[in-house]
Amino acid sequence: MTAFIIRRLIQALVVLFLVTLMVFFAMRLLPGDPIRMLVSQTQEEEFTREQLEALRHKYGLDQPLYIQYIQWVGNLVIHGDLGESILNHIAVEEEILKRLPITFHLGSIAFILGLLIGIPAGVVCAIRRGTWIDTVVTTLSNIGITVPNFWLGVLLIYLFGLYLGWLPVMGYTSPFQDFWQSTRQLIMPVFCLTIFPISGIARQTRSSMLEVMRQDYIRTAWAKGLRERLVISRHALRNGLIPIITLAGMGIPSLLGGSVLIETVFSIPGMGRLAVSSLMSQDYPYVQAITLIMTAIVIISNLLVDIAYGWLDPRVRYS
Secondary structure (H helix, E strand, O other), rough: HHHHHHHHHHHHHHHHHHHHHHHHHHHHHHOHHHHHOOOOHHHHOOOOOHHHHHHHHHOOOOOOOHHHHHHHHHHHHHHHOEEEEEOOEEEEEHHHHHHHHHHHHHHHHHHHHHHHHHHHHHHHHEEEOOOOOHHHHHHHHHHHHOOHHHHHHHHHHHHHHHHHHOOOOOOOOOOOOOOHHHHHHHHHHHHHHHHHHHHHHHHHHHHHHHHOOOHHHHHHHHHOOOOHHHHHHHHHHHHHHHHHHHHHHHHHHHHHHHHEEEEEOOOOOOHHHHHHEEEEEEOOHHHHHHHHHHHHHHHHHHHHHHHHHHHHHHOOOOO
């Protein structure tokens, strides 16, 4: 297991290196100039060419691309410095530390609810295959997978926010500051983020459990006269969880990626909204840092999924 983890960590470093290369050079190949974003049209008329070049020199934008890349990676590796925002003139890590807990709060609730609702729903559908509850849950799951979450968010804002006036339509409040207000603000965005994980996990759980229930050891457990609850919980569910763990691990980055749209729709000041605004304004340091963090989260989640295989299935061995 130790050798497997070390090998995966080395692979992770290679992936991170390749991601930094792609993001760094892709951002600078986009049309536009962040200095033009920094200086308004009125100010640009007042600025001389020498002053604009001084601004580019200040942020290192006048250096060759490979020099800019080496300086950025060197500061990141040696000092842990993600850079300074071109537009806001503040350290990138300060802004990310403010916004990352918001995105994590939103995504973790959606992830937990997806597991707590999706797995039992799928198990019930498999056990009661062909009944009305199987038909209802399967139909709702198909709808949940196909509905775009940002479109659903707009509908919820109109219905529950503007028409009925039951819920706030935007903003974020820390639960430590005002728990009730925070809960009301999170109901609609969490629902939009959760609908796809619940649907996907329910469908996968149903398919996996139906396959497991046909195995010989399950028929043997029934033949021994074990109760249904013991057959499902002790024998069927553990083996049926293996593909579900894979789907859940892949769902972690999907939740974070989905928060880009949801945070924009509901005006939540998280990482997703920061990524959109930074990309539009070509604030390079923010985009590079956010992409790097998202990549690290994907790598860690995939590693945890691989380790979970060995716990769920004793037949899995790492060499």
